[in-house]
Amino acid sequence: MTAADDAEAEANVAAVRSFIARHRRRSWVDWYVAGFALLIAGIYGSDFLATPLSRLGRPASHAAATHAAATQAVAGAGLVIGVGVGLLLLAQALGPLALSPADASWLLLTPLDRRVVLRRAALTVALLATAAGALLGVLGLAMAGPYLRLAASGLPGSWLFLSAVAGAGCCLAAAAAAGLAQPWARPRAVIRAVGLAVAVVAVGGAVAGERLSAVTRAVTAVFGGLSTPVFETAALAALALAAVAWLLLWRRLSVFPAGVLRADSARSGRALLAAQFLNFSLLFWIAEDNHWRGRLLRSKPWPKLPPALALAWADWRRLGRRPWPLAILAVASVIPALLGIAVTGRIRPDLIAAALVLGALAVGAQGTVAAKRDQDDAALRRLLGVDAGRALVARAVLPTLLSGCWLALSLAVLSAAGTLSGWLWPLLGLIAGPGVAAGVLRLARTARINPADRGPDTPMGNTPPWLISRALSVIVALIGAAPLVVALLRGEAPATIVIDQCAASVIVLWVYLAIARSLSR
């Protein structure tokens, strides 16, 4: 292409983008809401990160001397690696470029210059990757910093920069690999498996480090071995990786395959919309759909069960066919154990409680995909000939088990790591399952979102009904697990709290099922 062609292509795309922007009809309220949300996120985020980042400016000798600091370093590094691997896998799953689904529908299959159309999306990916990489790099440095034998002049500026570039490089490489290596399904699967293994080892080591000082010593000794030349070499290698990935991505923009982009953008758009509307079940459905497309399933006879249970069996079979997500979620059960230590260097009961309830909700939602699909569909119910109430009771079994088992596992890890004292915690978690499952079921059975519905006006803008409804579901789960949450905040689990939790779980689930049953008639 000549320079004149380039200029003309840019002008065409600019005119189209300006046309779209001119007609978007954004009011000042939209900007106000976005600004308010960013401000709140900034305040909470800076508060959350203030303690770990304060380690950057602390004298090395003081920080390294305390056992708590060493434990925090190991837990924090494990979490940073785990989150980094998670981001890489997310980048692979969402697709190579952050092209909006509407752009993919209307600008891609046109004579417009594809490089110019995709340039904004590519820059967005680069910016997001750099931001994520910067955050992870700085956090990693904050955790390992006191033990690193780095030249004093190099800290913190240049190391922060290089850490950011390293993180960005990895994210970009993952994004580029997803786009450039479409036919290479096997290498991508291998990368995924290796990434997961690294995350498991890092997070597992971090949990062990809280209990076993030998592990802490070994890990901090590794940090101590990272001298300036080693660190420089690693950072420069990451920089080179980032540059190569970015160059490959940039060069391929003009010939990026439209079919891949359309499919990925549509899927990512649906997934982001589902995440925005807190629609966990739809997220899992998208992941399932993506996994099974192009794979052969072998039919197996349906087990001989009563009609209501037979209907609920769909979710059991789906999970049985693909247990990987459950295994990943089981590994993720250690996150609450690490969170408090990594962030503040001490146990934060409020963080642990929030992580446990949200985690239990997400895990329980794995078992409500069919409930989401069939929600209040009277025609389908008549077709199946199953009583709505009984079907709902049958469908409550799986989320109850999933949430309960996950809570029990997480609390067992917290006990093993010494974060919680006493051995009643896993039992308490298991018993809290039905209480959380009421919220999970409510979340799954929330009516479809109608963007035209308006709710009450608040200082944060208009609060749509779907948001209120979903918040209510979380509140239901919180009420269902209230005794557990109270016990976590107090840091003790006496035998009486088990009875309280038992009563709360039974009452909340029973009341929810009774209300849902009466509304379904």
Add this chain to the structure above:
Amino acid sequence: MAYGSVVVLEDIDLTVTAGEIVALTGVNGVGKSTLLSCLAGFRRPAEGAVSVLGGPPRDNAEFWRSVAIVADQPTWYPGLTARELLELVRMTHQPLRGWCLPADELVEIFGLSARADASPLSLSSGQRQRLSLAAALARPSRLLLLDEPEQSLDAGFRQELATLLSEQYAASGGTVVMATHDHDFAVTAGARVVPLAEGRITGDTEAAGETEDRVAADDGITGPVA
């Protein structure tokens, strides 16, 4: 043509000449949409070759200037009205050389006058399908790929669409390849009906007698897709 280990199409040998309307028919899952996605270049056959407009599907500006596709439901721009969307499509294909219809006329023909200034998000599924089809005719093209265009359309408008395709689009030299379940729609459009069964072409019927008059030999779609 295969999805993973699932073979969808085998031994496909199909040639379509310019100005022809071809209707791929067959039961669900037989491979009609897959064949269309091969023609659009979204999928490559495991064996054999696909030639569209004189060469393999190229996925470049020249190709997409000549080929229009209406397949999955598109994602709409929030804030753009139906009329503005049609104008946008025309803008993305400037300069407009060849047969196409202006936005206002399309709004009229596709029965969207009352909703032309509404967001596509607020339209019914049938109206959205009309808008998708109108968008494909808002810009010039030599080949139109339609995946079940009759979906969500009322019977009356199906007939109007079939007439529009045969009497205006194909008559001006455009080629249409569509997957459809509506035999009457195909017949009204004067389409050559190509039934598929178990991933193979099982017949090749001239549904109406008009197509012979519009055959051009220069460019077209040739198989096989295997």
